[in-house]
Amino acid sequence: MQESNGKPGDGGRGPGAGDGPRTVGDLVANAKAVRSRAAEELKQTVHAPKKTDVWKSVLRVKHDETPRSRSLGVLSNVFLHLHPSKINRDAVAYNYTWGMGGMTFYVYITLVFTGTLLMFYYHPSKVVAFRDILYLENDVPFGKLLRNMHRWGAHLMVIMVELHMFRVFLTGSYKKPREFNWVVGVILLVLTLLLSFTGYLLPDDQLGYWAVTVGTNMARATPLLGAAGPFGPQLGMTPYHDVRFGLLGGSIVDANALLRAYIWHCIGIPILASTFMIVHFWRVRKDGGISGPAPMMLESEIRDRGPGTRGQGRDVVSPAP
Amino acid sequence: MDLHQLWTILSAPDNIAIVVLLLAVPFYAWYGLRQAFANDRLIDRLEADPEMAKTHHRKTQPYRPEWDKEVHVWPYLLRIEFLAAIIVTVILLVWSIAINAPLEEPANPTLTMNPAKAPWYFLGLQEMLVYFDPWIAGVVMPTLIILGLMAIPYIDTNPLGSGYYTFKQRKFAILTFFFGFLVLWLTMIFIGTFIRGPGWMWFWPGQTWDPNRVIFEVNRDLPDIFGITSRAGKFFFGATVIAAWCVAAGVFIHKLITATPFSRKIYRRMSLLQYAVMQFFLIGMLSLPVKILARLLFRIKYVWVTPWFNV
Numbered sequence: 140m141q142e143s144n145g146k147p148g149d150g151g152r153g154p155g156a157g158d159g160p161r162t163v164g165d166l167v168a169n170a171k172a173v174r175s176r177a178a179e180e181l182k183q184t185v186h187a188p189k190k191t192d193v194w195k196s197v198l199r200v201k202h203d204e205t206p207r208s209r210s211l212g213v214l215s216n217v218f219l220h221l222h223p224s225k226i227n228r229d230a231v232a233y234n235y236t237w238g239m240g241g242m243t244f245y246v247y248i249t250l251v252f253t254g255t256l257l258m259f260y261y262h263p264s265k266v267v268a269f270r271d272i273l274y275l276e277n278d279v280p281f282g283k284l285l286r287n288m289h290r291w292g293a294h295l296m297v298i299m300v301e302l303h304m305f306r307v308f309l310t311g312s313y314k315k316p317r318e319f320n321w322v323v324g325v326i327l328l329v330l331t332l333l334l335s336f337t338g339y340l341l342p343d344d345q346l347g348y349w350a351v352t353v354g355t356n357m358a359r360a361t362p363l364l365g366a367a368g369p370f371g372p373q374l375g376m377t378p379y380h381d382v383r384f385g386l387l388g389g390s391i392v393d394a395n396a397l398l399r400a401y402i403w404h405c406i407g408i409p410i411l412a413s414t415f416m417i418v419h420f421w422r423v424r425k426d427g428g429i430s431g432p433a434p435m436m437l438e439s440e441i442r443d444r445g446p447g448t449r450g451q452g453r454d455v456v457s458p459a460p
Numbered sequence: 461m462d463l464h465q466l467w468t469i470l471s472a473p474d475n476i477a478i479v480v481l482l483l484a485v486p487f488y489a490w491y492g493l494r495q496a497f498a499n500d501r502l503i504d505r506l507e508a509d510p511e512m513a514k515t516h517h518r519k520t521q522p523y524r525p526e527w528d529k530e531v532h533v534w535p536y537l538l539r540i541e542f543l544a545a546i547i548v549t550v551i552l553l554v555w556s557i558a559i560n561a562p563l564e565e566p567a568n569p570t571l572t573m574n575p576a577k578a579p580w581y582f583l584g585l586q587e588m589l590v591y592f593d594p595w596i597a598g599v600v601m602p603t604l605i606i607l608g609l610m611a612i613p614y615i616d617t618n619p620l621g622s623g624y625y626t627f628k629q630r631k632f633a634i635l636t637f638f639f640g641f642l643v644l645w646l647t648m649i650f651i652g653t654f655i656r657g658p659g660w661m662w663f664w665p666g667q668t669w670d671p672n673r674v675i676f677e678v679n680r681d682l683p684d685i686f687g688i689t690s691r692a693g694k695f696f697f698g699a700t701v702i703a704a705w706c707v708a709a710g711v712f713i714h715k716l717i718t719a720t721p722f723s724r725k726i727y728r729r730m731s732l733l734q735y736a737v738m739q740f741f742l743i744g745m746l747s748l749p750v751k752i753l754a755r756l757l758f759r760i761k762y763v764w765v766t767p768w769f770n771v
Contacts, residue, residue, distance in 0.1 A: 209532045222537065225530035229521040231537050234495060237488060238544050245545050249552065269566045276563065287556035294477035295552065297581050301481070301641075302488055308612075308637050309492040311630060314622035318613035325609045332581055339579050346474075348567035349576035353586060357598025362769075368595045369769035391569065433623030434518035435499060437507055438722060441619055 221420050229432040235310070236429065239303035244416065246296045251409065253289040261341070263401035265394040268343040293335045300331050312430035320422040323415055330412040337404035343397060351400070352392050358383040462668040469654055469665075473562045478580050478653050485646060489638075495520070496625035496634075503628060519624070574658045574671060583652030584645050588748075590660065591755050593770055608741040615738040617729040632717060640745060679761035681770075691767065698764025702771065705750070709743045 188194055200211040210224035229235065260279055261271045275282035304324065307313060313321035340351040360368045364382040371381065378390045388395030423429065469475060498520045506513040517523040531537075564573075578586045588597035620629040627634055655662055657669040682701060683694040717738075718724050730738070754760040764771040 206532065209534050213533045213538075219534075219538065222533045224533055226533050226537055228527065228529060228531045228536075229519060231531065231540060232521070233540070234491070237491075238540070241541055242544055242548050245548055246552070249549070272563060283560065284553075284556055287559070287561050288552055290561035291477075291555045291559070292552055294474075294480075294580075295548075295555075298477060298481050298484060302484060305485070305488060305641065306492065309496065309634065310623060310625055311621040311633075312623060313613040314616065314619070315613075321613045322610045325606060328609075329606055335581065336579060342563060343567050345564035345567055345571070345573050346562055348569070349573040350578045353576050353578050354582065357585075357589075357594045360594035361599045362595050365595070365599075368599070373768075392567075431623030432519055432521060435503055435506070435624050435626070436620050436622075436629075437503065437513060438620065438629065438725075439507065441725065 221424070223424065223428055226428065227432070230429055235432050237302065237306050239299050239306055243296060243299040243303055246292050246299060247412075247416070250289060250292045250296065253285055253292065254405065256285055257289055258405060263341070263398050265343065265397055268341065268397060272342045272344070289338075293338060296331060297335055300328050304328060307430075310431055317422075317426045317430060320419060320426055323419045323422065327412065327415050327419060330408055330415065334404065334408050334412065337400045337408065340392070340397060340400040341404065348392060351396070355383055355386055355392065355396075358386055461666045463666065465668050466666045473559050474580060475653055476559060478649060482646070482650065485642065489642070492625055493627060496627040499624055499626050500628040503626065575656060575660055577652070577656075580649060580653055584648030587648045587652040587656065591751050595769065596771065604741070604744055608745070611737055611741060615730075615734045615741075617734060618726045619729075632723060636742070636745075644745070644748060677759060679755070679759050681762040681765050682760050683765060685760075694765040698762075698766070698771070702764050705747070706743055709746050710739050713739060713742045713746070 184191055200215055201208050202212055213219045213222050213224050257275070260275050260282065262268060272286070275286055277283075279285070307321065307324070336351075336354060340347040359365045359378075359381070361371070361382050362369045363371060363374055364376065365371045366376045366378045366381040366383070368376070378384065384390060386396075386399070387393075388399050470479065502516075502518070502520055506516060506518065565571075577583060585597060585602060588601060591597070592601070616633055618630060618633065620626070621633075654665055657663040657667075658671040658673070661673060661675055663669055681694075683689075683697050686697065688694055688697050716723075718727050727735075751763075754763075762770040
């Protein structure tokens with residue numbers, strides 16, 4: 140290990156350095172010198188690991204308790220840099236955000252993790268899909284726990300997304316300048332429901348089969364694009380050529396539907412959802428961080444302006460001190 | 461009273477999520493509204509006292525002038541996030557150890573489940589199938605719900621209440637959301653889960669699910685009640701009734717959003733497009749419970765009967 144500011148050995152004489160007399164006494168003396176130097180270097184490393192080059196190369200900045208270090212610790216870390224370095228002091232209390240957005244993201248990560256592990260044991264094939272679940276439940280170590288965590292995590296995510304939306308509405312956080320991020324959030328809500336729905340079919344049991352049958356039967360009735368929908372037949376839609384057929388890869392829920400659900404569930408929608416999440420988080424920062432708790436505005440401070448002038452200049456004058 | 465039946469439904473593994481939701485939503489509604497009312501009391505004081513409004517920090521949170529407005533994310537936020545992650549993990553682990561994910565028999569197209577239910581978060585839509593044809597309940601309505609949610613920030617012209625809980629300053633918005641989320645969405649999910657049994661029949665909580673139960677109930681179309689039989693007559697009668705309903709609902713909504721001086725102030729800020737979009741979605745939202753009640757109370761199946769579609 141190279142020391143950056145340690146003592147430079149004993150006079151630069153390393154092992155085997157120089158060509159002095161090679162008696163046994165010299166060799167022993169040399170060996171002792173090397174040993175004491177090694178002990179010295181080890182001691183320095185153990186006593187001050189933060190001064191080693193390895194440590195510095197990994198963490199890049201100091202982590203002492205100065206404001207600068209605290210900021211850099213967040214800003215220069217790839218996992219933490221979504222955060223600002225400082226945040227509204229009232230926003231860290233639980234009562235404002237309920238923590239639902241962050242916890243939703245955490246549950247999503249949990250689902251990606253458990254889902255990936257489940258993929259090791261699952262074949263999206265009508266022949267073995269159900270047997271894979273039985274295998275997973277009965278033979279794979281912790282397989283039952285894995286499946287349970289994925290199932291309940293999915294339910295938890297739907298609940299948390301709805302509560303997150305509820306909070307954002309109650310605090311008026313969708314208002315200017317965060318309108319578009321609300322739209323992204325609605326898309327994420329839909330993707331969450333679709334993720335959950337596509338996963339429902341995968342065990343290939345009666346529950347999933349009939350749930351997906353009920354669900355996709357509605358696609359049959361899509362106006363214009365479904366074989367049984369208004370104006371569908373007039374436009375040439377048949378059970379073998381309409382939007383439901385495209386979803387299922389067939390006219391009934393069968394092997395192709397299982398494969399399609401699997402691909403949407405494991406590849407398609409997660410990529411879409413991750414992409415929109417990136418936009419969602421990015422926009423939270425770009426729109427000025429989380430919305431509050433902000434100073435309250437009063438009715439008397441609204442600028443009474445004509446219709447359609449919204450978005451031009453400030454809506455409310457005289458912000459609080 | 462069949463308590464066993466009740467317990468069977470309540471303790472179905474997939475229904476536990478709904479039980480959690482039905483407990484969590486009222487709790488958080490209370491939790492949010494409590495802060496809203498606390499803020500409203502402060503708003504009242506500030507409105508009454510302009511001098512105080514000039515100097516007050518305008519939050520109900522504790523405040524001292526010498527305090528920094530912002531704190532470091534590390535450690536003040538990150539430690540909470542870390543704690544939250546641990547708590548969620550523990551909850552998820554305990555839930556997963558205690559309760560097994562359901563697994564029925566292998567999929568069998570020849571053996572229909574009775575009742576065949578969608579996942580719980582779609583049960584509201586499935587319940588809609590009772591009242592509307594699939595193209596409305598399964599396609600048009602979800603699309604309108606999604607578009608309507610997306611439209612909210614663009615049609616809400618009330619500049620107040622951004623970034624803090626309040627009820628007083630956003631009565632209409634909050635009551636509308638409560639109506640849509642709690643009354644419509646969650647109630648429909650509740651009915652779909654706990655009320656609907658075999659054959660998608662109505663079973664009160666505690667009533668035994670009898671797969672052989674027969675309900676003799678003839679549903680009528682609205683034109684039939686008025687003795688209209690011809691195709692064209694049905695078409696024009698239905699169109700007239702729907703148009704009349706839309707106008708009536710639109711007038712009612714207009715009265716609501718111009719009820720107080722404050723709401724008229726907000727109304728004046730709306731462009732014509734914003735107003736039209738808002739009316740469109742609110743009329744649609746209001747039509748839902750009306751059709752539901754028409755069906756449940758008066759056994760009316762369709763209002764507007766045409767050769768191509770029925771509403």
